[in-house]
Amino acid sequence: MSILWIQNGRVIDPANNRDAVGDIYAVDGKIVDHLTPDQQQQAQVINAAGLVVCPGLVDVHVHLREPGQTHKEDIRSGSRAAAAGGFTTIVCMPNTSPVADNSGTIERIRNSAKVNSIVHLYPTGTLTVGMNGEALAPIGSLKQAKVVAVTDDGKCVQNNELMRRAVEYSHMLGLVVMDHCQDATLTKGASMNEGEWSMRLGLTGWPAAAEDIIIARNIVLSETTGAHIHMQHVSTKGGVELIREAKKRGVRVSGEAMPHHAYFTDEACKDYNTNFKMNPPLRTAEDREAVIEGVIDGALEIIATDHAPHTDYEKDCEFDKAPFGVIGMETALATCLEVWLHSNRLDLPTLLQRLTEQPAKLLGLPAGTLSTGAVADICIFDPNERWTVDPMKFQSKSINCPWNGLTLRGRVKHTICAGRPIWDGERILEADA
Amino acid sequence: MSTPTTWRYKDLTSIERLTREEIETVHHYAAQFKKSLDRSQKKLPTLRGKTVINLFIEPSTRTRVAFEIAAKRLSADVTTIEEAASSLVKGESLRDTAEVIQALNADLIVIRHRSAGSADYLGKLLDIPVINAGDGAHEHPTQALLDTFTMKERLGSLEGRKVVILGDILFSRVARSNIWALKKLGAHVTLCGPATLVPEGFRSMGCEINYNLRAALADADVVMLLRIQHERQASTHFPSVGEYKALYSLNEERASWLKPNAIIMHPGPVNRGVEIDSALADSPQSVILEQVTNGIVTRMATLFLCLTKANELRNAQAAPQQ
Numbered sequence: 001m002s003i004l005w006i007q008n009g010r011v012i013d014p015a016n017n018r019d020a021v022g023d024i025y026a027v028d029g030k031i032v033d034h035l036t037p038d039q040q041q042q043a044q045v046i047n048a049a050g051l052v053v054c055p056g057l058v059d060v061h062v063h064l065r066e067p068g069q070t071h072k073e074d075i076r077s078g079s080r081a082a083a084a085g086g087f088t089t090i091v092c093m094p095n096t097s098p099v100a101d102n103s104g105t106i107e108r109i110r111n112s113a114k115v116n117s118i119v120h121l122y123p124t125g126t127l128t129v130g131m132n133g134e135a136l137a138p139i140g141s142l143k144q145a146k147v148v149a150v151t152d153d154g155k156c157v158q159n160n161e162l163m164r165r166a167v168e169y170s171h172m173l174g175l176v177v178m179d180h181c182q183d184a185t186l187t188k189g190a191s192m193n194e195g196e197w198s199m200r201l202g203l204t205g206w207p208a209a210a211e212d213i214i215i216a217r218n219i220v221l222s223e224t225t226g227a228h229i230h231m232q233h234v235s236t237k238g239g240v241e242l243i244r245e246a247k248k249r250g251v252r253v254s255g256e257a258m259p260h261h262a263y264f265t266d267e268a269c270k271d272y273n274t275n276f277k278m279n280p281p282l283r284t285a286e287d288r289e290a291v292i293e294g295v296i297d298g299a300l301e302i303i304a305t306d307h308a309p310h311t312d313y314e315k316d317c318e319f320d321k322a323p324f325g326v327i328g329m330e331t332a333l334a335t336c337l338e339v340w341l342h343s344n345r346l347d348l349p350t351l352l353q354r355l356t357e358q359p360a361k362l363l364g365l366p367a368g369t370l371s372t373g374a375v376a377d378i379c380i381f382d383p384n385e386r387w388t389v390d391p392m393k394f395q396s397k398s399i400n401c402p403w404n405g406l407t408l409r410g411r412v413k414h415t416i417c418a419g420r421p422i423w424d425g426e427r428i429l430e431a432d433a
Numbered sequence: 434m435s436t437p438t439t440w441r442y443k444d445l446t447s448i449e450r451l452t453r454e455e456i457e458t459v460h461h462y463a464a465q466f467k468k469s470l471d472r473s474q475k476k477l478p479t480l481r482g483k484t485v486i487n488l489f490i491e492p493s494t495r496t497r498v499a500f501e502i503a504a505k506r507l508s509a510d511v512t513t514i515e516e517a518a519s520s521l522v523k524g525e526s527l528r529d530t531a532e533v534i535q536a537l538n539a540d541l542i543v544i545r546h547r548s549a550g551s552a553d554y555l556g557k558l559l560d561i562p563v564i565n566a567g568d569g570a571h572e573h574p575t576q577a578l579l580d581t582f583t584m585k586e587r588l589g590s591l592e593g594r595k596v597v598i599l600g601d602i603l604f605s606r607v608a609r610s611n612i613w614a615l616k617k618l619g620a621h622v623t624l625c626g627p628a629t630l631v632p633e634g635f636r637s638m639g640c641e642i643n644y645n646l647r648a649a650l651a652d653a654d655v656v657m658l659l660r661i662q663h664e665r666q667a668s669t670h671f672p673s674v675g676e677y678k679a680l681y682s683l684n685e686e687r688a689s690w691l692k693p694n695a696i697i698m699h700p701g702p703v704n705r706g707v708e709i710d711s712a713l714a715d716s717p718q719s720v721i722l723e724q725v726t727n728g729i730v731t732r733m734a735t736l737f738l739c740l741t742k743a744n745e746l747r748n749a750q751a752a753p754q755q
């Protein structure tokens with residue numbers, strides 16, 4: 001029997017409107033509301049005085065590169081990066097190699113996760129065969145293989161008729177469609193946001209319209225089919241406003257914000273540092289403000305990382321030739337605290353709701369709450385501890401981190417997954433063999 | 434020589450980073466070297482024993498030849514590596530290529546590359562100076578140095594002068610470098626051309642934008658034409674070459690809207706009949722061939738400055754260890 005007693009922390013459980021100093025107990029991987037005197041004797045005690053205790057964070061948008069590109073990351077290293085970042089549940093994208101467009105590949109991912117992952121890991125499947133945007137993937141079989149959503153993330157279905165059918169079909173199966181919103185005709189050869197900085201740097205610009213057009217399309221398709229479409233990594237002011245307005249009309253859409261879009265602007269690209277090259281790109285100060293505001297008023301009710309590892313040699317090249325994407329799980333909580341909490345823009349319970357209850361709710365995952373009887377996934381952090389980002393110390397295999405060298409406030413001190421401590425603030429705690 | 438030499442960096446990768454004094458330092462040495470062109474013995478011993486490598490991963494004839502001649506006039510040895518002719522650069526990363534060149538004991542690299550930022554990237558990797566001979570749509574600093582040198586020869590000070598840059602601004606590294614240089618030298622810059630090729634964002638660099646050719650050219654001291662690369666743009670950025678000509682090609686009538694002593698410039702190669710009427714390109718107002726000649730002396734000046742300054746930097750680093 002494993003018993004855990006977390007004492008005197010500021011317990012914040014947004015799903016239960018709880019925010020008070022108190023204790024949390026877990027027995028055999030489940031949250032319980034008290035311990036018997038006997039259990040108290042046997043319990044492993046964690047003193048959380050001065051720390052925040054919240055549900056383990058949930059990231060619905062990560063790239064683990066397994067199968068096929070395990071030199072960048074794999075399920076083992078990716079799940080450890082999650083643990084170090086306070087995440088206990090992650091959802092991996094299907095743009096692996098081969099792509100996860102069939103139940104065999106999904107099973108392969110789930111089998112590897114059973115052996116290698118130290119957090120709860122849920123796979124997604126693709127919308128279209130090969131992510132080529134030409135024919136529907138076997139979404140029913142993918143559902144049977146237990147994907148939690150479908151997406152062509154990294155690409156976007158350009159054909160509106162096919163997208164309509166994908167949405168209708170997934171809706172029938174009760175699967176959320178997550179979409180990477182990008183009109184490819186507007187982004188040919190583009191490597192950063194279109195604006196003053198792309199113009200100065202001579203890089204081909206990626207207009208905000210390329211994102212807004214697809215968000216608008218998806219809103220229309222959601223409205224006409226009744227299906228839920230989730231907009232991944234929203235980066236534009238126009239996109240946030242479209243989603244906000246659609247929600248007011250009762251359209252079943254949701255939106256996701258990334259810490260990097262809320263933290264940086266496209267000016268960060270000025271030295272051609274490829275660690276600031278991501279898709280969608282860093283945008284203007286106005287867009288950044290809209291993303292921050294969207295999380296505050298709930299237009300973007302979810303924060304996810306789009307953790308996208310690439311090796312140093314792949315990123316060490318000319319800006320226009322570098323792959324898109326940055327890692328983010330190990331910096332997510334601190335950067336969110338900097339952007340929303342330490343700037344006094346948002347209270348901590350609401351911010352944590354965007355990182356726990358909301359993402360779990362989106363995909364119906366058994367996570368994101370400290371309710372009695374729930375799986376004991378817990379994150380304990382110090383919201384004020386300062387630390388300097390050094391990607392060489394990360395659990396991720398890759399170091400393509402735009403926060404490299406910056407000092408942030410907010411440090412994960414303990415991560416507990418299903419009642420088992422897996423991170424102690426310094427290192428990963430491996431299970432006894 | 435009374436002008437003090439101002440030069441801070443080992444590399445010349447952009448005009449944006451230079452000060453007005455540094456631009457004027459290049460002009461000063463270019464003028465000195467230009468005097469030597471009139472001598473029967475054109476070769477100067479200045480860079481004897483130095484090896485310059487021209488790394489041209491994007492083809493260009495006139496810039497490459499100008500750098501070769503400039504280096505030879507200063508007695509440097511020059512080797513040119515071109516994409517088509519070389520296995521060195523084919524499929525190899527820019528880092529690997531750079532390290533090979535460093536191992537070849539080159540003293541300076543001139544790089545032309547399709548990727549914006551590639552010269553900066555190379556400069557950070559290497560200890561030897563790097564001169565940017567055009568990086569994608571970013572900058573072409575030596576072109577701007579020779580262009581402003583040519584303008585000063587004809588017009589004197591550029592303070593308060595009106596310069597119109599006409600044509601494809603969006604894809605043009607020449608436009609970007611010239612805008613930086615001209616603003617630093619006190620000129621007013623007006624951009625003109627189809628809206629699809631002249632984005633509003635350029636106002637943030639302190640330029641005026643006018644889509645009306647007549648209004649743009651009114652009272653201009655200089656009109657700088659940019660090459661229209663119609664193979665790349667005609668499909669989306671403007672309807673046809675014919676329509677471009679109808680709206681923006683420079684002919685005698687339109688040239689009369691300029692100031693009487695105004696000059697016409699073009700970085701070449703010229704599409705005769707597209708950007709400019711053929712006769713006008715050969716007229717006394719045109720300084721297109723002077724630009725070519727000045728391309729040699731300004732590049733001599735930049736090679737000289739980068740190589741001597743690199744020595745100073747090396748010596749300065751070595752000094753504390755004595």
Ligand SMILES: [Zn+2]
Pocket residue numbers: 153154155180232233279280
């Ligand atoms: Zn994406």
